[in-house]
Amino acid sequence: MKIVVDFDLCQSHGLCTQAAPEVFEIRDDGFLYILKEEPGEDLRGKLETAVRECPTGAIKVEG
Amino acid sequence: MRRIVVVGASLAGLRAVEALRREGYEGALTLVGEEPRAPYDRPPLSKQVLRGEWGEDRLDLRRGAGLEELELDARLGVLATGLDGRAREVQLADGSRLPYDGLLIATGARARRLPLGEGLSGVHLVRTLEDATALRDALVAGPRVCVIGAGFIGLEVAASCRALGLSVTAIEGLPLPLVNKLGVPMAAAVADLHRAEGVDLRCGVTVAAIEGDGRVERVRLSDGTAIDADLVVMGVGVAPNVEWLRGSGIELDDGVLCDARCATALPDVVAAGDVARWPNALFDETMRVEHWTHAVEQANAAVQRLLRGAEATEPFAPAPYFWSDQYDVKIQFAGRAREGDELQVIEGSVEARKLVALYGREGRVTGVLTWNRPPKLIAYRRQIAQGLSWADAVSSASS
Ligand SMILES: Cc1cc2nc3c(=O)[nH]c(=O)nc-3n(C[C@H](O)[C@H](O)[C@H](O)COP(=O)(O)OP(=O)(O)OC[C@H]3O[C@@H](n4cnc5c(N)ncnc54)[C@H](O)[C@@H]3O)c2cc1C
Ligand code: SF4
Numbered sequence: 001m002k003i004v005v006d007f008d009l010c011q012s013h014g015l016c017t018q019a020a021p022e023v024f025e026i027r028d029d030g031f032l033y034i035l036k037e038e039p040g041e042d043l044r045g046k047l048e049t050a051v052r053e054c055p056t057g058a059i060k061v062e063g
Numbered sequence: 064m065r066r067i068v069v070v071g072a073s074l075a076g077l078r079a080v081e082a083l084r085r086e087g088y089e090g091a092l093t094l095v096g097e098e099p100r101a102p103y104d105r106p107p108l109s110k111q112v113l114r115g116e117w118g119e120d121r122l123d124l125r126r127g128a129g130l131e132e133l134e135l136d137a138r139l140g141v142l143a144t145g146l147d148g149r150a151r152e153v154q155l156a157d158g159s160r161l162p163y164d165g166l167l168i169a170t171g172a173r174a175r176r177l178p179l180g181e182g183l184s185g186v187h188l189v190r191t192l193e194d195a196t197a198l199r200d201a202l203v204a205g206p207r208v209c210v211i212g213a214g215f216i217g218l219e220v221a222a223s224c225r226a227l228g229l230s231v232t233a234i235e236g237l238p239l240p241l242v243n244k245l246g247v248p249m250a251a252a253v254a255d256l257h258r259a260e261g262v263d264l265r266c267g268v269t270v271a272a273i274e275g276d277g278r279v280e281r282v283r284l285s286d287g288t289a290i291d292a293d294l295v296v297m298g299v300g301v302a303p304n305v306e307w308l309r310g311s312g313i314e315l316d317d318g319v320l321c322d323a324r325c326a327t328a329l330p331d332v333v334a335a336g337d338v339a340r341w342p343n344a345l346f347d348e349t350m351r352v353e354h355w356t357h358a359v360e361q362a363n364a365a366v367q368r369l370l371r372g373a374e375a376t377e378p379f380a381p382a383p384y385f386w387s388d389q390y391d392v393k394i395q396f397a398g399r400a401r402e403g404d405e406l407q408v409i410e411g412s413v414e415a416r417k418l419v420a421l422y423g424r425e426g427r428v429t430g431v432l433t434w435n436r437p438p439k440l441i442a443y444r445r446q447i448a449q450g451l452s453w454a455d456a457v458s459s460a461s462s
Contacts, residue, residue, distance in 0.1 A: 011386070011393065012437040013356060014444075018363075026445075030438025049085060052126055053078070055106070055355060 002038050002062040003047065009058035016059055019050035064164040064331075064370070065090040068153050070143045071169030071304075072096025074105070074355065075336025077124050078362040079167050084133055086370055092135040093161055095153070098191065099140035101130060106355055108195035109219040110388050114226050115199060119192065143170070146311035148329040165369045168308070168319055168327070168334040169362065172301035172353060177211065180273025180295060187296045189216055198296065202227055206293035209233075209282045211270050213240035215387050217298030218253070221262050222389040232263040232290050234270055234282070246400045249420060249432055252413040253394075260390050301353060303338045316340060318351045323378035325365040333365040345380040345448060346399050346429070354385035382430075382447040384440075392416050395437060397444035398430030405453065409460035411436065419443075421460075423453035 003023060010032055016024040017032075022043055025033045039047065044061070051059045067083060069076045072094050080094050096102070103122040111117035130137050138155065145154035146166075153161040174190040185206070187198045198220075202208075208224045210217045213235035224231045237243065239250035240257070257264050265284070272283040273295055282290045303318040314320040314328045318340035325333045325341060336358035340351040352361075364379040384397040404422045411418035411434070419439045422430030428451040431443035443451070 011395075012441045013384075013386075014441045015356065015359060018360075026438075026441050030440070030442035045085065048128070049081065052081070052124070052128065053359060057126065 001041065001044060001047070003034055003036070004060045004062060005032065005034060006058045006060070007032075009056045010054075011056055011058075013055050015053040015055065016050040019053050020046040023047065024050065064088070066093075066163050067091070067165040067167070067369070068093045068095065068161050068163040069167045069169060070095045070153060070307075071171055071336070071338070072098065072102050072137070072139060073169070073171055073336075073358075074102065074124065075169035075171065075338075075358040075362045076167070077102040078359045079169060079335060079366055080133055080135055082363050082366040083370070086366060088370060090164075092133070093138060093163075094130070094135050095138045095141055095143050095155065095161070097140070097142045100192070101125065101139070103192055105190070108192065109189050109216055110223060112192075112195045113189075113199050113202065113220065113223040119196075122192065143307050146308055146313065146332075148312040148332065151331075164331060166329075166332045167362075167365055167369060168313075168332065168338060169336045169358075170304040170307070170338050171358075172303045172337040174216075174297070175299050175302050177270065177297055177299055179270060180275070180279060183273060183275050183279050184277065185275070185279035185294045186273065187294065189220060189296065189298065190301070201294055202229065204293075205229065207232075207291060208294050208296065209279075209290055209292035210296045210298060211282070212236075212298035212300065213257075213264065213266070214298055214300065215241070215385070217296065218257065218389055219387060220296050220298060221257060222260065225260050225262060225390070230263075231261070232265065232282075232292065233257065234268060234284065234290075235264070235266045236269045238267045240264070240266065244400060245396065245432060246402070246404055246406055246422065248406055249400075253389075255413070256389065256392060256416075301337065303351065305338065320349075323380070324368045324373055324376050325361060325379055326368055326373065331369065333369050335361040335365040339365075341379065343380055343383075344378050345382060348399070350383070350399075352383045354383060356384045357381070380448070382444050384444055392434050393437060395433045395440040396430065397440060398422065398428075398447050400430045400432075404429065407457060409457065410439070419460075421453075421456055423456075426453050427451065428453055428456045 142156040174188040242250035319334040321341040
């Protein structure tokens, strides 16, 4: 499973960091960082939530 | 809890049923919604949809995942008409009754309509997808547009109409648009932005009449001025959808009155989203917030309260957050701005259409406004929730 964020779409709304804190983090500079590009299957549920909660549809889960 | 009912199938209601399943609730789940279609997203309605850039397919809040996997009984296209708190039952317009152990109210709000121009064609609102597509289709003919009310929706409609090359007049009763949300200096900047983009913005006047023969021909202002217009959009705020709760024992006061944890006066009944009013401890104020992210966050908080009870839940005390897209400016705000607040632009400028401004009161930062600086917004939003001091914020910004 691979996480892809379209940074042109991402507006740092930060909802993904609430849905899947293991994978997404907004640091003090305010930018979104992906902590794990290829997270384990155990996180699939949380990542699907992040995909849906992102207001701009910037996140994709591949595979 | 074995039976949970969620009423209102838009953003807050959908996020609530998703959160319930995510949190491991396995009992029966019913989602009731007046609108017949699957839950869709409203922010694009006044933006990409009006400009004709996005079709309906882009608005699905489940992003194609459907409702099936949530294993719920979806009653879409059905209005809830009553609540019997003692019998723990929701009544629906089709005559059915839904018994519940837990109930989440997410019936949102509807656009207010001024009692003017009744019976004339060419008067529009923007709340539902039907509203937005009807307006989009009417804009194709190239009408002269008059927007009544320069709040978020009105200003976004004005911006979208200008992007389509239409002539736009906007009428606002307040001395400046959004002055109650952003304070005088920044509201003045918003007014300047719209004037620079060609909107004829008139503030401090109200509308006396919408006139025409069968369809809109002009808008008459309280000072007697007439504005020629072929189409009117009313953006004069919303009214919470609470009528179905009258007599239920739920306290109603411009919305459903909740406690600090989103619980209503009835046991095991919580509320979230545009419909809910609750005391936000971060600001010592009872508020009802009409913004996207708030609906998601409060739905999650209300679900926690429903499943875990009051003792195991934190009070819901966020710095409310909204964004608005107008022309090439992404406006974002978190927190609360009130009259008499300190205001300091700590980065950028209005002219550059890129800025960060802080609002403060009693030594604390209470709000942050950004134009085209999204990363800064989220960083400050978090610090505001943690009680960022004005002195620290201003000194670290200037160093
Ligand atoms: C045009 C537009 C643009 C917006 N742009 C932005 C933006 O840029 N940024 C931002 O932060 N926010 C924006 N918002 C606000 C955001 O969309 C709302 O805050 C959000 O939709 C609130 O969700 P909700 O579920 O609480 O309420 P709603 O979306 O109002 O949903 C309530 C649902 O309940 C249904 N319902 C009502 N009564 C009953 C009943 N008795 N029985 C059954 N169903 C019922 C309604 O039909 C509706 O489907 C915008 C809103 C609009 C209309
Ligand atoms: S939720 Fe979406 S817009 Fe927000 S930070 Fe995550 S990817 Fe970006």
